[in-house]
Amino acid sequence: MKNKLSEEFKNRFDAEPLFYASAGRINLIGEHTDYNGGFVFPGAIDKVIMAAIAPNDTDKVRMYSIDIDDxxxxxxxxxxAPEASWARYIFGVCREILKRGGVVKGFNAVFAGNVPLGAGLSSSAALESCFAFALNDLFNDNQIDKFELAKIGQSTEHNxxxxNCGIMDQFASVMGQKGKLMRLDCRSMEFEYFPFNPEGYELVLIDSRVKHELADSPYNKRRQSCERVAKRLGIETLRDATxxxxxxxxxxxxxxxxxxxKFVIEEKSRVLAVCDALNAGDYETVGKKMYETHHGLSYDYEVSCEELDFLNDIAKECGVSGSRIMGGGFGGCTINLVKKDLRDSFIKTAKAKFNEKYGHEPSVYPVVISDGAHKEE
Incomplete structure (x- = not known):
């Protein structure tokens, strides 16, 4: 990717660029907990947005997206503000840095990525984080701290x-470290790294390539349920409920x-149990908790769908250690913790059975926990 970016940049701008990248993300466990003041457990992955950038001594930003040829x-x-929706992400990052008293000057950039679109891996957060990190390095001597860079990405989405997203996606994209997951406390914004070196296991995403259109607003309805219960209990959020x-x-x-x-309270306990299991190198317990989360999302929170439950059942039948919906639900991916010697047979079975039932194969994305935003040397 770097060679392709370098060639395109030189052809367009006749200059030598610097290179920056930031990652997509997975969330191992901790779903629908962010707005309940709970914990999430994300990590950056080896799928990135990469940009070639150089100052251009003007007050203009000139951008080219290789992937959409625009x-x-x-x-x-x-x-x-530009018209193109993809360009608004970068414009927003520039504006949010300036609003905070930071410096942004004109620059030229070419970017591309291999974060799958529409798979729930947060390609937009990767794009924001890549440019926030790059502009901090180019124009601000890295004086903006990394957590503030994540907030800049979040504010870009909002404004x-x-x-109206939470902080998790940008946080993981900026702060990720190779071989580590992060437990983020969505109330205090404190975070802690946990080792993720699953020798003998791999993380595999199975993308149903389905997204159900819903007549009502199911996320808002669930949030309102949680808020009603918290109010009845006399607490601020379900984080404090048992x-x-x-x-x-x-x-x-x-x-x-x-x-x-019930789902939210039990999910809080599962996240903490996974922290203990990772510290002990106990990946079978991690997998068991993932299955419990899927069951809760399907039956208690009711955000699954037939296709995702089918993929979860196939994972069980194939002996996969852990599997669950990843993301808000009603379509998208399952995230699977698979023993390496079962990986190929699981993928083959999942593709064949899903195709037989639904008329198309799911997409498969093996992922490795990797570094977040960084400068490419």
């Missing part, structure tokens, strides 16, 4: 792309609200 040019004032507390008010709330809250 060019954009824009100034750095609020009124200069320039119309997505199953004993929930059971004590079971007759006062709807069955739907009870099961939504």
């Amino acid at each position: 060019y954009a040019e824009f100034g750095l004032n609020e009124a200069d 320039y792309c119309g997505v 199953m004993e507390m929930l059971d004590s008010i079971r007759t006062d709330i709807t069955a739907e609200d009870y099961f939504r809250a």
Whole structure:
């Protein structure tokens, strides 16, 4: 990818660039916990957005996206926002740095990536993080700390792309380290690294290539359920709830609200159990907790779908150590912790059975936990 970027940059701008990259991400466990003040457990992966960049001594940004073969040019004032949606991500990063008192000057850039689009691996966060890291290095002597770079990416989504996202995707993309997952406390924003060196295992994403269109707003409805239960318990979020507390008010709330809250409370415990298991190198317990999360997402939180449950069942039948929905639900991927000697047969079986039932093969993405945003030497 670096050679392709270098060649394209020299052809377009007749100059030597610097190279920067940032990663997509997975979340091993901890789903629908962020807005409940709980924990998430992401890591950066070996699928990246990479950019070739150099200052151009003007007040203009000149950008070319190799993957979609499109060019954009824009100034750095609020009124200069570009039309193209992909360019707004980079414009937003520039503006958010400037709003914080940072420096951004005109630059030329060419970028490309191998983060699969639409698979829930956060290609947009990788794009934001790549440019936030690069502009911090080029124009600010790296004076903006990494956590603030993640917030710059999040603010870009909120203010320039119309997505009211949490911090997890950008956090993982910026802060990721090879061979480590991160437990992020979504209430305090404190985080801790945990070793992820699963010798004898691999992480494999199976993408159903399905996304169900929903008539209502299921995410908002679930969030409202959680907020109603927290209010009834007299606490700020379900982070502070226990199953004993929930059971004590079971007759006062709807069955739907009870099961939504049950999932969130149990998921908090699963994340902490996975932390202990990783420290002990116990990947079979990690896998068991992943299956428990899938069951909770399917039956208590009801954000799965037929295709994802089918993939989860195939994983069990094939002896896969752990499998669950990854992401908000209603389509997308399962994330699977697979023993290496089962990997090929599992993928072959999943492809064949899914194709037989649904008329298309799922996409398969092996992933390795890798470094987040960095300068390519």
